[in-house]
Amino acid sequence: MSILEQLEEIKTQALCELDAIDDNKKLDLWRVQYMGKKSRLNEVLRGLAALSIEEKKTVGATANQLKLELEAVLKEKELSLGDMFISAKGEDAIDISLPGRKPPLGHLHPISQVIDEMCRIFVSMGFQAVEGPEVEWDYYNFDMLNIPKEHPARDNMQTLWVDYENEKGERPMLLRTHTSPMQVRVMEKIKPPLRIVVPGKVYRYEAIDATHIPMFTQIEGLAVDKGITLADLKGTLYEFARRYFGSDRKARFRCDFFPFVEPGVEMSIECIVCKGAGCRLCSNSGWLEILGAGMVHPRVLEGVGIDSTVYSGFAFGMGIERIPMLRYGIDDIRLFYGGDLRFLRQF
Amino acid sequence: MKVPVKWLKDYIDIDLSPKELAHVLTMSGTESEIKYLGESWDGVIIGQITAIDPHPNADRLRLATVNTGSGMQTVVCGAPNLTIGDKIAFASVGAHLIDGHTGEKSILKPAKIRGVESCGMVCSEMELGMSKDHEGILVLASDAPLGKPLAEFLSDIVLDIDVTPNRPDLLSVIGVAWEVAAITGKKVKVPDLSYSESGDAIEKQVSIVIEDADLCPRYSASLITGVKIGESPEWLKQRLMACGVRPINNIVDVTNYVMFEYGQPLHSFDYDKIKTNKIVVRRAKNGEMMQTLDDIERKLDGNTLMITDGEKSVAIAGVMGGANSDITDNTISILLESANFNAAGIHYTSHNLKLVSEASMRFERGIRPDLTVHALKRATRLILQLAGGCAAKGIVDVYPQKQERKSLNLRSSEIKRILGVGFSNEQVAGTLTSLGFEVDIYPNDEYMVTAPYWRSDINIEVDLIEELARIIGYENIPTTLLSGSIAHQEPNYLMDLKSMVRHTLVGFGFDEIITYSLTNREMLAKAYASNTLHKEPVKLDNAMSAEQEYLRTNLRSGLLSVLQSNLRHEEGPIRIFELNRIYIKRENDLPEEPEIVCGLMYNPEQEKSWPLHTQPFDFFSVKGVVESLLSSLNVDADFRQSDDESLLPGFQAEVLVKGNKIGVIGEVHPKVANAFDISEKVYMFELNINSLLTYSLQQTGYQAITRFPSVIRDIALVLDSGVTHKQVTDIINRFSLVNEITLFDVYSGKQVEAGKKSLAYRLIFQSAEHTLTDKEVDKVLQQILKKLEGALGATLRA
Numbered sequence A: 001m002s003i004l005e006q007l008e009e010i011k012t013q014a015l016c017e018l019d020a021i022d023d024n025k026k027l028d029l030w031r032v033q034y035m036g037k038k039s040r041l042n043e044v045l046r047g048l049a050a051l052s053i054e055e056k057k058t059v060g061a062t063a064n065q066l067k068l069e070l071e072a073v074l075k076e077k078e079l080s081l082g083d084m085f086i087s088a089k090g091e092d093a094i095d096i097s098l099p100g101r102k103p104p105l106g107h108l109h110p111i112s113q114v115i116d117e118m119c120r121i122f123v124s125m126g127f128q129a130v131e132g133p134e135v136e137w138d139y140y141n142f143d144m145l146n147i148p149k150e151h152p153a154r155d156n157m158q159t160l161w162v163d164y165e166n167e168k169g170e171r172p173m174l175l176r177t178h179t180s181p182m183q184v185r186v187m188e189k190i191k192p193p194l195r196i197v198v199p200g201k202v203y204r205y206e207a208i209d210a211t212h213i214p215m216f217t218q219i220e221g222l223a224v225d226k227g228i229t230l231a232d233l234k235g236t237l238y239e240f241a242r243r244y245f246g247s248d249r250k251a252r253f254r255c256d257f258f259p260f261v262e263p264g265v266e267m268s269i270e271c272i273v274c275k276g277a278g279c280r281l282c283s284n285s286g287w288l289e290i291l292g293a294g295m296v297h298p299r300v301l302e303g304v305g306i307d308s309t310v311y312s313g314f315a316f317g318m319g320i321e322r323i324p325m326l327r328y329g330i331d332d333i334r335l336f337y338g339g340d341l342r343f344l345r346q347f
Numbered sequence B: 001m002k003v004p005v006k007w008l009k010d011y012i013d014i015d016l017s018p019k020e021l022a023h024v025l026t027m028s029g030t031e032s033e034i035k036y037l038g039e040s041w042d043g044v045i046i047g048q049i050t051a052i053d054p055h056p057n058a059d060r061l062r063l064a065t066v067n068t069g070s071g072m073q074t075v076v077c078g079a080p081n082l083t084i085g086d087k088i089a090f091a092s093v094g095a096h097l098i099d100g101h102t103g104e105k106s107i108l109k110p111a112k113i114r115g116v117e118s119c120g121m122v123c124s125e126m127e128l129g130m131s132k133d134h135e136g137i138l139v140l141a142s143d144a145p146l147g148k149p150l151a152e153f154l155s156d157i158v159l160d161i162d163v164t165p166n167r168p169d170l171l172s173v174i175g176v177a178w179e180v181a182a183i184t185g186k187k188v189k190v191p192d193l194s195y196s197e198s199g200d201a202i203e204k205q206v207s208i209v210i211e212d213a214d215l216c217p218r219y220s221a222s223l224i225t226g227v228k229i230g231e232s233p234e235w236l237k238q239r240l241m242a243c244g245v246r247p248i249n250n251i252v253d254v255t256n257y258v259m260f261e262y263g264q265p266l267h268s269f270d271y272d273k274i275k276t277n278k279i280v281v282r283r284a285k286n287g288e289m290m291q292t293l294d295d296i297e298r299k300l301d302g303n304t305l306m307i308t309d310g311e312k313s314v315a316i317a318g319v320m321g322g323a324n325s326d327i328t329d330n331t332i333s334i335l336l337e338s339a340n341f342n343a344a345g346i347h348y349t350s351h352n353l354k355l356v357s358e359a360s361m362r363f364e365r366g367i368r369p370d371l372t373v374h375a376l377k378r379a380t381r382l383i384l385q386l387a388g389g390c391a392a393k394g395i396v397d398v399y400p401q402k403q404e405r406k407s408l409n410l411r412s413s414e415i416k417r418i419l420g421v422g423f424s425n426e427q428v429a430g431t432l433t434s435l436g437f438e439v440d441i442y443p444n445d446e447y448m449v450t451a452p453y454w455r456s457d458i459n460i461e462v463d464l465i466e467e468l469a470r471i472i473g474y475e476n477i478p479t480t481l482l483s484g485s486i487a488h489q490e491p492n493y494l495m496d497l498k499s500m501v502r503h504t505l506v507g508f509g510f511d512e513i514i515t516y517s518l519t520n521r522e523m524l525a526k527a528y529a530s531n532t533l534h535k536e537p538v539k540l541d542n543a544m545s546a547e548q549e550y551l552r553t554n555l556r557s558g559l560l561s562v563l564q565s566n567l568r569h570e571e572g573p574i575r576i577f578e579l580n581r582i583y584i585k586r587e588n589d590l591p592e593e594p595e596i597v598c599g600l601m602y603n604p605e606q607e608k609s610w611p612l613h614t615q616p617f618d619f620f621s622v623k624g625v626v627e628s629l630l631s632s633l634n635v636d637a638d639f640r641q642s643d644d645e646s647l648l649p650g651f652q653a654e655v656l657v658k659g660n661k662i663g664v665i666g667e668v669h670p671k672v673a674n675a676f677d678i679s680e681k682v683y684m685f686e687l688n689i690n691s692l693l694t695y696s697l698q699q700t701g702y703q704a705i706t707r708f709p710s711v712i713r714d715i716a717l718v719l720d721s722g723v724t725h726k727q728v729t730d731i732i733n734r735f736s737l738v739n740e741i742t743l744f745d746v747y748s749g750k751q752v753e754a755g756k757k758s759l760a761y762r763l764i765f766q767s768a769e770h771t772l773t774d775k776e777v778d779k780v781l782q783q784i785l786k787k788l789e790g791a792l793g794a795t796l797r798a
């Protein structure tokens, strides 16, 4: 059979078979058979090399003509099959509404998520995350933070004390009531400039109810350098609030008292629920208190040997549980530590 | 501190609405809320008792007939102080009251009390929410308008102020007036302190000795003779009630009134009961006993300061008076004490005796000694006005530890350094003066500032800077971002590792749990098959409850009980973990706080879902988790038989890195599972994160990808059942052309001899230098099989 005859045969066969095709799978096979790399057409074309130049011309032209012809009918067929490409029929069809084979999905605890997110924001502002001991000396938890013994400020932080007595008969070991002792521990070791954030657990002598638990989580911040001002404190915390709560959330600062800062600051954000109009959550004030802060008290700086006439700094501290409680409307703080998967798997 | 707004207006003009007033005070650091006393007094009117009859069925109850202005009502009443003719607060059915027994809000319902219908109630102060007093009914002034709502007669708007521990001056109405003055620019009008003196000089009648001046820096006193004890006028009683204090008599009421007005506690003694005409202030003798006003016999120690007459004690200084010198209806001479006591001393005593009073609350915050004379004169004047009598000439004022009012240097440069903004001379001087400070302006923008005599919280320059910031307003401080040098940074590998472990486990399908660190010994012991604790946990001194008295020494108990409670509503699979600290006791030091990650896996059945791709968990499920976790951290781990007490013997292993134990894995011992009411198998892993940190390294290099093709050979070996997988792979791994070994079948059963098992491996051979030929590979494989046969008795399975 001459090459031209062969091409003719391929053509007849191809067109005939194509006619019978009624789904995309068969069409695919057809495409491979007649137009693929290993198709008879290609095989014939590979035989071209053995022909004379004259023959090459005619055969080549015919072959190319055939190729174009097949492409055209293929396209036509594709169009005519139309929808059949998208939804297969009969036994080949799959029920795409069946659930997929999911890899098991775990959940990070909401408190871990908040800590991660907050640390990320402060780290991006040049703060470094560090941690400290939960069982502390009263020296770090109180004395060095300008909260002397027999001072009413100590009563505000109901303390859980450890059953331990030193040689002097004192009982100085406690569960830290705030993350602030790390301010002192860090400044004892690292000289300014420094910027740190400290997430961690803290403990208070509290009867358990929907809003009180004896163990909760705080995040502490501290920045000390030459020339740090109350304006920097405002700017840094504004920026934090903007990134964490969204840029349209207003923040407000007012004076408050914490023994280890002066001036003392309290930051509120516009109420998440009523956006400032006043509701039950914000006791009609339109604002939610979220953190305490202030300029580091000179006595705290001097206590760790930092010259308070040269250096200044700010510190802030925030309760973590309150944030998801406000955000998601969780009204019982005990849910975080009850381990109920029906709760934890929602985050 | 409750400040009635009407009272506040005695000292300052206020144009702001109560709400605005509360807002501006809050913003400047004095957190205030508005309370309307009487806002909930719907249905309470002024009535008069017209008749009292015995209750037919109860001795302690009586029937009171009340004229309500529009009719007569008979109510059952148990109060002891019912008197015909008294004006009282009458609540009709439906009124909102506070339940006298529970303290909860309630609505008055008609009731039958011991068989007698009672349509309404004669109210006590507590039922009206005015005080905690539920002893007797509230008796109103005789001129109270009959039938009118009580709220119209008694109501006041009260600022409820949350006073911070540094501001005892705000525990006084005048102190709050100074705050308002600074914010609104109005002037404070101070009360008149003058009175006329008559009779002998006080020095001739009273002497005062302070033996322990460290605890009593100042003691001032006046003497008033010929007073007539009686009820206070209505305005005074109302103000005290608005502050939450029950009126007693005109003398005690004045001392309380002046305490609220000036913030200086006062005490009145019946002068005739001070037989020695002498006051000696001294420490108590250890074990000294004294009966206080509340008729309780109290045991005192050497840190307690006493007021004595030189022979017997007449009061516990600053905390509570004694029954032996109390003012009674027969008292005619008053010795009025206005003293300053050491803050720490009062704090100690009031906490030691569990006696917290309005007085101790002020002393322990550290009030200025300058206050004593002002308050003393004010109280003396009021007593003369209200109880008559005459004041002795002069006052006694013993002041052994004179505290000068410090003058502080304030620099504009320092204001700018701390606040980031500067203020004009007018702003600085104006603000401080409006708060009662004395300010001298020096050249070079410096100021010499003296704090007012009532402020005890101003000690250093930055205290003045805060005054400026809070009164000028934090909203007027600019907002800037931190500039300056980048702070010292050191990578925190431990926190990074913890975060990686958490996220990896979550990726493996584990849910993170956080449990309380506080627990009890029984709970901790439950995690061990022997139900005993081998390490003594850290104990608390003042635990809230026996359930939370110890710090945990393992995470296992908490997780098992979380699993237990979840099994009430979950079927599985459950994968949970906690990554947190445990607390290991150390001698004379803070406990060690290692970070532990512990996980539990529970899936007794195949998952009931269509892809059916999960198997019940087994030992190798938990081993696989640990292997993948460690491999993601570039840690090579070995496993060795272990004897952990929480796990089932034979189904557990230690996790070793470079020969050091970093954790365990295995099946939870059925005894332990049972202790948590879990009847199915549970698998556990536990790793010490701190130990892991030592070995988890950054990846250091990589293996080049060879361009030569690999050759695959599958072999099935028959071995004694005691031979381990590790023994086999250790031998095969010695052949360098073997690039990978994968176990793909473990079989023991009918098809192999008894006591034997079959392990099937796929070996992948590959060379970095050349394309391997079949011949070459077969040769190595023969060598491998020979080695396996020699060392382990392995034969190829037919």
Ligand SMILES: [Zn+2]
Binding pocket: A271, A272, A273, A274, A275, A276, A277, A278, A279, A280, A281, A282, A283, A284, A286, A287
């Ligand atoms: Zn709101």
